[in-house]
Structure formats: structure tokens, C-alpha cells
Amino acid sequence: MHPGLIVLCVILAILAALVIVVLVRTARAKSPAPKKRLPPSRNKEEQEALARDFARLIQIPTPSHEDGRTDDLEPFARLQAEVDALFPKVRENLEKVTIEGVLIYHWRGKHPEKKPILLMGHQDVVPADPKGWTYPPYGGEIHDGILYGRGTMDDKCNIFCQLRAVEDLLSQGFLPDTDVWFAYSDNEESSGGGAQKAVDWFRAHGITSFALAWDEGGAVVDKAMAGMDRPYAVVGITEKGYVDLKITARGAGGHSSTPKRDTTMTRLAAFVTDVNEHNPFERKFTPHVRAMFTNMAPSFPFGLRLLFSNLWLFEGLLTKLMPKISSQAGALLGTTCAFTMAKGSDAANVIPSEAYVIANLRPGFTQNAKESVAALQKVADRYQLELTVLKSRDASPVTSTEGTAYQYLVSCIRRRFPDCGVSPYVMTGCTDNRHYATMSDQCLRFYPVRLTDQQLSCMHGDNECISIDALSDAADFYEDFLKNYVGA
Ligand SMILES: [Zn+2]
Secondary structure, three states: OOHHHHHHHHHHHHHHHHHHHHHHHHHHHOOOOOOOOOOOOOOHHHHHHHHHHHHHHHOOOOEOOOOOOHHHOHHHHHHHHHHHHHOHHHHHHOEEEEEOOEEEEEEOOOOOOOOOEEEEEEOOEOOOOHHHOOOOOOOOOEEOOEEEOOOOOOOHHHHHHHHHHHHHHHHOOOOOOOOEEEEEEOOOOOOOOHHHHHHHHHHHOOOOOOOEEEEEEEEEEOOOOOOOOOOEEEEEEEEOOEEEEEEEEEOOOEEOOOOOOOOHHHHHHHHHHHHHHOOOOOEOOOHHHHHHHHHHHHHOOHHHHHHHOOHHHHHHHHHHHHHHHOHHHHHOOEOEEEEEEEEOOOOOOEEOOEEEEEEEEEOOOOOOHHHHHHHHHHHHHHOOEEEEEEEEEOOOOOOOOOOHHHHHHHHHHHHHOOOOEEEEEEEOOOOHHHHHOOOOOOEEEEEEEEEOHHHHHOOOOOOOEEEHHHHHHHHHHHHHHHHHOOOO
């Protein structure tokens, strides 16, 4: 046989073997048909009654406030009075602490010697402009089984459902196994210090460690990705970092009637375009991002399943493709940079001698905050720009999916949402949970709430809403979680 033919045969044999391995792995990755959804524990009237109770919290607007502005705390006092009225047994049986707008509850368990757990939420909401809303944002109106209003998801549903579960358990005479704490901050949405005040209070009172710190985060999403064969409960095990940068250009200013080609504005514009077109940050699959996709791969449609169940072969290709297909998927692979503000001169006919843009980076797990800034600095140097760090923090530590709290939460999800898949998840946004990184090695971020993609996209936008059956399921979830939790 001709030597060239032998080489060709060998190459074809290798390719055939590769195709077989890829197809076998894809076929093996297919998960069994999902189980049936649990029947609702409340009928429609009972679900509506529950939602009407919850609406009382939605009808009190609690816009997020800056730290130190105690004059903005009146709405929080009203909200807390309403919570007292809604949950009389919580008021009688749990110890309550307030630190300015922050609200903390302590539910004593049978075993104070065991590590306590912490359930979290935030009372504040982002602003709502009624113009874009179909129903008034603070009306708390129910239409076709959906409760509309700012805070229905983010994040009053967590506070309401947690306390509702406690109220029901108290009615049953239930006592938790360990101490349970609840901490509800008042300015999560403005990245304020409410959560830190709670952390400081815990430390000052000798509570230095929680077996679990559980906050808002991923939800039970209808279609976590297009074409998935079942809803997925995604549990945030970490969140990305946060950096604000000011990038300043200096140069000769002057009259705009005789412009030079190189001005402060043109250099800034060239820099922004450069960063936008040639991503200066590293992108790769870190172990937890790999775990997330490997976990979900069985539920993907065939093409995606083939790619994600064979990451050993396609990881390089996917690292390049994912940011082009989806900004959300791309954000999981590394640091992102968004230009959010800009300032030139004060007049339309004056070339500024100083101009700046503000960039917001979300450092991932391939480069920390400092390394991400250094990567951007390299580009800025090419355009003689100065870079100033205004705010900077790294990503949160990654919670191990082998940990007891993660495993327990997953077991509750499998019990209460048997029709759903479960996966760890990397949060690209921020939560109060990051403040507890030094107090717990099991920091988890999860809403036990079923959401459609559309509801998910309304979270900080117009027409934020929650289905009344999802609200009922969430209250049941917390009840189940608290009832069966056994501390170590
Ligand atoms: Zn939130």
C-alpha cells in the first residue's frame, strides 16, 4: 500500500474513533425523563389569600437608600410593623433585633451547641417608574394568578415565605434542631452597608460562624438555556467581583472650530472601541463553570449536549464561541467590562483638556480584581490614559458542592421540585451574601421560586411579578427545609 494511503487510513480511523467516543458520551449524558411536579398544597383560593397577605408588603414602597441616610428609614419601619401584623407567632416567639433599617430574628432551636444557620433577604427594592408598568408597581394587584409589584421577586418574596414558614411551623408546635437566624438588610440594591451592620452585630454578640448562610440568587428557571428539556434550579455557589474604574485622558483643549485629529475625546473613544473589539481579559472554563455545564448538559438539546458532554474536546471552541452567542454565557468565562459613564467639556463648542469614562468590571475567576485592572491598564497605556480605581473587590470564595449545607439544599430541591434539574451556578450579579464569606464556608444563593424567562427578565425592570402558585411553593419549600434540617 502507498505510504500516503496508510497515513490517510490511520487519520480516518482516528477520526472515526473520535466520532464514536463523542457520540457515545453524548448518548450516555442523556438524563431520564423528569418526574412529575408535586400537586399544589393550597387550592386557588388559599393561594390567593397567601398572595394577598404578601401584597401588603409590596404595597409599602421601600426604595433602597444610601448609608447614613437615617431619614429614609420610615418606610422600613412601616414594613416591619406590617411583618409584625402578618406573623403574630413570629412576633411572640422569635427575638427581634433592629439596627437602624436592618431586621434580624433569632429562632432558638433544640441544640444551641450546634452551629446555627442563617436565612437572608433584603427589604429594599430598586425604583419603579409606573410609566412602563401594566399594573401599578406598588399596587400589589393579582391578575390571572400572577401578583404584580416591585419586590414580588427581588426580594420581599424570600422574607415573606421564610417568615410564613416559621409562622406555620410555630402553629404546629415545631422547634428547629439548631438555632435559626434571619437577617434582612435595608440597602442591598444600593450596595449599602446594611448587611455589614448585621455581620458586625453577630460578631459583637459572639456569633462568628454559620453552618449555612443562604441568600437570594439563582431560581427555578423554566429555561435556563434555550431548548432545555426541563426547568432547572440553579444554586449560586459564588458571585463575581466588582470594580469601578475612572479612565482619564488629558491633553490640549481648545476651540472646536479647529480640531486636531488627536484629542482627549478621540483617544478615549479609540480606547473604548479597542476594549470592546479585542477583549483584553482571559477567558476559560474554571472548574465550577465546567461543573455547571457538565451538570446541565444532559438536559440540553442534542447539538449542545454533544458539545458540553465532550468538553475534553470542545472546550477551546466553546471558550471562543460562547461570548459571541450569549453575553450571559460569556460573562461566566472571565472578567467583563462595561463602560457606563462619560464626561467631556462643559460646552458643546469646547474640546476638553480632560475627559473621562467610567468602566465597571466584573472580575471572574480567571483573573482577580487587581489582575483585571492590570489587563485594562495595558490597553490604556497605548492611548496615554490614566486609570484610577474607585471601588474594587474580588469574587467571593466558591462554596464546595460537597459541603453538607449544599447537599442538604439540593436534597430539598429534589423533594419539592422533582420535575427539575439542579445545578450549581456562578452568579454574575452581587448579593448581600458576600459579606458572610468569613462567617460561613457554605454561602448559598437561591430563590426557591419557579420563574419563566419572561418573569426573570422583569426582576429589575417593569412588571416584576410572581405566580401565586410559585409563591405558595416557595413558602412550602422553606417549611420543608426548616422542618427537616438537622445540624451537625
Ligand atoms: Zn435582590
